[in-house]
Amino acid sequence: MSSNIASPPNWQEEIFSILKGGGVRQVAYVPDAGHAHVIRRVHADPDMRGVVLTTEEEGVATVCGAWLGGERSALLMQSSGVGNCINMLSLIQNCRFPFFSLITMRGEWAEFNPWQAPMGKATQGALELMGITVLRANKPEEVAETVRAGFDAAFEGGEPVVVLLSQSLIGRKKWEHTK
Amino acid sequence: MRQATAVATIDRREFVSRLLAACPQALVITGLGSSSYDVFAAGDRPENFYLWGAMGGAAVVGLGLALAQPGRSVVVITGDGEQLMGLGSLSTIGAQQPANLSIVVLDNGHFGETGMQRSHTSLGTDLSAVARGCGIGNVVEIDEMGSVDSLVQVVNSRQGCTLAQVHIRAAELPRALPPRDGVYLKNRFRATLGFEPF
Numbered sequence: 001m002s003s004n005i006a007s008p009p010n011w012q013e014e015i016f017s018i019l020k021g022g023g024v025r026q027v028a029y030v031p032d033a034g035h036a037h038v039i040r041r042v043h044a045d046p047d048m049r050g051v052v053l054t055t056e057e058e059g060v061a062t063v064c065g066a067w068l069g070g071e072r073s074a075l076l077m078q079s080s081g082v083g084n085c086i087n088m089l090s091l092i093q094n095c096r097f098p099f100f101s102l103i104t105m106r107g108e109w110a111e112f113n114p115w116q117a118p119m120g121k122a123t124q125g126a127l128e129l130m131g132i133t134v135l136r137a138n139k140p141e142e143v144a145e146t147v148r149a150g151f152d153a154a155f156e157g158g159e160p161v162v163v164l165l166s167q168s169l170i171g172r173k174k175w176e177h178t179k
Numbered sequence: 180m181r182q183a184t185a186v187a188t189i190d191r192r193e194f195v196s197r198l199l200a201a202c203p204q205a206l207v208i209t210g211l212g213s214s215s216y217d218v219f220a221a222g223d224r225p226e227n228f229y230l231w232g233a234m235g236g237a238a239v240v241g242l243g244l245a246l247a248q249p250g251r252s253v254v255v256i257t258g259d260g261e262q263l264m265g266l267g268s269l270s271t272i273g274a275q276q277p278a279n280l281s282i283v284v285l286d287n288g289h290f291g292e293t294g295m296q297r298s299h300t301s302l303g304t305d306l307s308a309v310a311r312g313c314g315i316g317n318v319v320e321i322d323e324m325g326s327v328d329s330l331v332q333v334v335n336s337r338q339g340c341t342l343a344q345v346h347i348r349a350a351e352l353p354r355a356l357p358p359r360d361g362v363y364l365k366n367r368f369r370a371t372l373g374f375e376p377f
Contacts, residue, residue: 026246049246052274054267061236062271065208065243068228068365070374073243091233091240095361098377158377 008037011143011169015102016041018147019048019074022155026051026066026073028059034104034170035076056081057088064097072155075101079123079164080116089130092160099132099160100151109167112175120167127162136164143169187346189324191285194345195256196221197324198283201331202252206244206368209357210237210257212292214285218256219357225371228364229357235265238282242272245280248372252279252334259286259300266309272340273314279337282310283330287349295349310342317341 016038019027027042028051029035042050053059059075066073077085082103092099106113107120124134133153137146143165150161195217199207207227209215214237215229230237241255262269262284272280288301300306310318317339321330333341358364366376 026243028243049275051242051246051271054270057236058239058265058268058271061233061239061268062243065240065245066247067243068240068368069206069244069247070369070372071243071247088233088236091230091236091361094232095365097365156377 009140009169011137011140012037013041014144015147018144018151020045022151023072024074025049025071026063027076028053028062028073029076030056030059030078030081032076032078032104033173034078034165035102038076038102056084059101060085060088060091060099063099064091064095067097072098075099077101077103079103079105079107080119082123082126083119086126086130089132089160093131096158097160098154098158099162100154101162102147102165103162104165104170105167107167110172111167112173124164131160133159133161134164135161136166138166138168140169187287187322187348189322189345189347190350191217191287191345191347192220192352194324194327194347195285197327198254198330198334201328202254202334205252205254205334206248206372208237208241208244208253208255210234210255210261212258212261213352214257214261215357216352216355217285220355223357225367227357228368229359231359231361234261235263235268237261238265238272239268241280241282242268242275242277245277246275249277249279252281252337253277254334255280255282257282257284258291259284259288259298259306260290260292262306263299263304269310269313269315269342273310276314276316276340278339281330281334281341281343282315283343283345285345285347287347289349291349291351295351307342307344310344315340315342319343321345 063073107116
C-alpha cells in the first residue's frame with residue numbers, strides 16, 4: 001500500500017476528478033486500499049467532507065440525508081460490505097434516492113483469503129436483488145468512462161448505481177509469508 | 180447522574196410536542212416506530228422526514244443532512260431500540276460533530292412496537308455513556324418534562340453536536356400514522372428547502 005501512496009494509478013485520480021467535478025460534497029467510506037487515493041484527496045479538499053463509517057449501511061443512510069439537504073454524496077466500500085447494506089437499501093428504493101457507490105472487489109482474482117470469497121461472489125447478485133444497477137470496470141482504461149456513466153445515471157437520472165472495481169485493477173495484496 | 184431505580188415519568192407525546200413547537204425551524208428525521216408517531220402527532224410539516232424502515236439509520240440520515248445544511252438545526256427523534264441497532268453510527272457522528280445536529284433518543288427501555296420486550300437500555304447498556312465514549316461533545320440525560328426548555332435552547336443554538344437521552348414512561352399510546360410514501364416525503368422535504376425535483 002505504501003507504494004500506492006507514492007504514485008497512485010491514474011484511474012484512481014480519474015475517479016476523484018469525476019466526483020469533484022460532479023459536485024460531490026460528502027464522501028462516506030469504509031476504507032479499502034483501492035479507495036485510498038480518493039479518500040486522501042477528499043480529506044485534503046476544503047470543499048469536500050470525508051465521512052468514515054463503522055459499517056457500510058451507515059453510508060447508505062448518510063448519503064440519503066445529504067441528498068435531502070441538497071448535496072451530492074458518494075459511498076465507497078469493499079465488496080464484503082455490500083452484505084451489511086441490504087436492508088438499508090430499502091431506503092433507496094422506497095424514496096427513490098439517487099445512489100452512487102464505488103465498490104472494490106475481493107474474492108475474485110488471485111485472492112489469498114478464502115473468507116472474502118462468499119460475499120465477493122454474491123456481491124453483484126445481492127445488489128441486483130435490491131434493485132441496484134450494477135456496472136463494472138475490469139481494466140484501467142475502462143474506469144473513467146464507466147464511473148462517469150454510472151455517476152450521471154445516478155445524479156441526472158435518479159437511478160441507484162454501483163460501479164464494481166475489479167480486483168485485478170487493484171492487484172495482488174502483498175502478504176507476509178512465514179515458513 | 181441518574182439513579183438506576185428512578186421511575187421514568189415523561190410522557191413521550193407531550194415531550195416531543197413541546198420540543199417541536201419551540202423549534203419551528205428545525206429539520207426533523209424520525210426513527211421508525213413510535214418516534215415517527217410522536218412527531219406526526221405533534222403536527223405534520225414538510226420539514227419532517229419519517230422513516231418507516233431502515234432501522235438503525237435515523238441518526239446517520241441526520242448526519243448527512245446536518246453536514247449539508249449547516250445553517251439549520253437538524254433534530255433526529257428516535258427510540259432506544261432504533262438507536263441500539265445503529266450504535267456504531269454514534270462513533271461515526273462523534274468523528275464529525277456537526278454543531279447543528281441533535282439526536283433525541285426517547286428511551287423507555289423497551290421495544291414498544293413489537294410487544295414491549297425489554298431492550299438493552301434496561302438490561303445494562305448506558306446509552307449516554309456510549310455516546311460520551313463515542314466522542315459526542317454534548318450528552319444530556321433528561322428525566323423531567325421541565326428540561327425540555329433546555330433542550331430547545333440546545334437545538335436552536337446549534338452550538339454543538341448533542342445526544343439527549345430522554346427517559347420516557349413505557350406506555351403504549353394510540354398510533355398516529357404519518358404518510359409512508361417515501362418519494363412524497365423526500366420531494367416535499369427538498370421542496371421546502373428550495374430544491375426542485377430533477
